[in-house]
Amino acid sequence: MSFPVRALLFLAWTSLIITVVTVLSGDIVQATESGAGCGDNWPRCDGSLLPGMEDAATAIEFTHRMLTVLLTCVICALIVGAFRVFPKGHRVRASAVWVGATLVLEVAIGAALVLFGWVGEDASIGRVIADALHVINTFFLIGAGVLVVYFVLGGNVSRPAWSRRPDRELFIVAVVILLISVSGAINSLADALFPLDSVLGELSEEFGSTVPFLVRMRIAHPAIAIVGGVAIFLLVRNISMTIPLIARAGTVVLLTIVFQFVSGILNIAFLTPLETQVVHLLLADVLWMSFLYLAFRCLDPGAMDPLPGRGCFSEAAT
Numbered sequence: 681m682s683f684p685v686r687a688l689l690f691l692a693w694t695s696l697i698i699t700v701v702t703v704l705s706g707d708i709v710q711a712t713e714s715g716a717g718c719g720d721n722w723p724r725c726d727g728s729l730l731p732g733m734e735d736a737a738t739a740i741e742f743t744h745r746m747l748t749v750l751l752t753c754v755i756c757a758l759i760v761g762a763f764r765v766f767p768k769g770h771r772v773r774a775s776a777v778w779v780g781a782t783l784v785l786e787v788a789i790g791a792a793l794v795l796f797g798w799v800g801e802d803a804s805i806g807r808v809i810a811d812a813l814h815v816i817n818t819f820f821l822i823g824a825g826v827l828v829v830y831f832v833l834g835g836n837v838s839r840p841a842w843s844r845r846p847d848r849e850l851f852i853v854a855v856v857i858l859l860i861s862v863s864g865a866i867n868s869l870a871d872a873l874f875p876l877d878s879v880l881g882e883l884s885e886e887f888g889s890t891v892p893f894l895v896r897m898r899i900a901h902p903a904i905a906i907v908g909g910v911a912i913f914l915l916v917r918n919i920s921m922t923i924p925l926i927a928r929a930g931t932v933v934l935l936t937i938v939f940q941f942v943s944g945i946l947n948i949a950f951l952t953p954l955e956t957q958v959v960h961l962l963l964a965d966v967l968w969m970s971f972l973y974l975a976f977r978c979l980d981p982g983a984m985d986p987l988p989g990r991g992c993f994s995e996a997a998t
Contacts, residue, residue, distance in 0.1 A: 688761045688772075689832045695754045695779065696825040700965050702747040703818055706790075707961045709744050711872055711954050715799025717741030748787060755783050758828065771836065775827045782821040789814045803873050803894055808866060815865040816858060819968055826972045837979045846923065849915045850975045856908045857971065860901075861964055867901035868961075870894035871952040905944060913937050916971070919978070929974040936967045 681689075709715055717737035718725035725731040725742050733739045762776035789810060793799055798807035827837070840847040874895050913934060920930025940963045947956040 684761075684765045685832065688758070688765050689829070691754065691758045691761055692825065692828045692832050695751065695758050696822070696829060696969075698747065698751045698754055699822055699825055700962070702744070702751050703822070703965060704958055704961060705740075705744040705747050706818075707868065707958060708954065709740055710868060711957050712737065712740055713800055713872055714738075714740040715793065718745070718794070748790070752783060752787070755779055762828075772828065772831045775824060775831050778824040779821065779828060782817055782824050785817050786814070786821055789817060801873060803869075808869070808894065811865050811869055812862045815861050819858060819861060822965060822968060823972050826969050827976065830973070830976045834982075835976060835980050836982055837976050838981050840979055846919055846978055849919055850978060853912050853915050853971060854975070856912055857968055860905050860908045861968075863897060863901040863904045864960075864964065866894065867897040868952075868957060870897050871957075875952075902944070902948070906941075909937055909941060912971075916974070919974075923978060926974050926977050929970065929977055932970045933967065933974055936963060936970055939963055940967060 709717075714737035717735065717739070718731065718741045725738065725745060731738055731742055733742070759776045759780050762770075762773045766772045793807070793810055793814070796806060796810075798804065798810055830837070840851065842848055842851075916930050916933045916937075920927045920934075940960070943956060943960045943963055947953075947960050950956055
């Protein structure tokens with residue numbers, strides 16, 4: 681691997697790591713209700729580029745914004761590097777552009793949350809929809825980053841075909857992960873806006889017929905996560921057993937699912953403290969990245985298992 685390619689790989693990994701850190705900082709902003717820490721100003725914070733940091737909410741929100749600025753600079757460097765190192769039409773160029781596009785949309789959604797006042801104690805349907813779109817686009821941003829790393833390392837990904845059973849199962853797993861993540865984001869918003877003093881306390885009061893949709897997610901998200909998590913576990917296990925080439929990647933995904941279940945239980949048991957929320961979200965990001973690596977590996981013609989009838993593209997896998 682030449683020096684320019686190694687440098688670009690470093691940028692790709694750096695952008696992916698900063699993306700995850702920025703996502704975690706965004707979760708801290710919501711969990712601490714610091715979204716209004718900079719007021720309704722964007723891109724300025726409290727009317728200035730460098731606000732005072734005496735207020736904790738301002739410091740948290742401003743830090744999140746600065747991480748976004750840092751991420752933007754790194755991704756811009758990644759795009760420029762991709763166009764300098766690889767020729768016209770190369771897949772690394774295209775994937776780097778996708779990273780930039782999803783970042784622009786990510787920033788736009790974040791700005792909308794501030795400008796429309798969907799922060800702090802706001803519980804409007806607009807905020808719920810924006811948060812759902814935010815988490816979906818965040819996963820697309822992370823996915824595009826993983827794709828850049830995979831391509832720079834020399835991998836390739838073919839277009840999935842619904843006629844192939846492994847491709848169908850990979851698609852189902854991706855959709856289920858996104859569904860669980862969206863419900864988790866809404867549940868996290870509910871925890872921030874309507875905290876419970878105990879796991880069983882105030883259930884009859886808060887889960888009545890007039891309860892807000894957000895609070896209902898306290899029941900819906902664990903149910904979706906359990907059913908969806910079991911489905912993901914079984915599907916990934918089946919794919920890994922069918923295709924020995926990706927067994928190691930499949931094991932990582934399966935272990936992450938187990939850890940995610942444990943962290944979810946602890947998060948509820950300890951009444952959703954900030955620490956367990958951050959760990960829970962980090963594991964969700966790790967699950968998504970490890971699954972995408974498994975999917976890309978399965979869809980890579982150059983990584984096909986040489987044994988007849990054992991690869992993703994074999995007739996036996998249809």
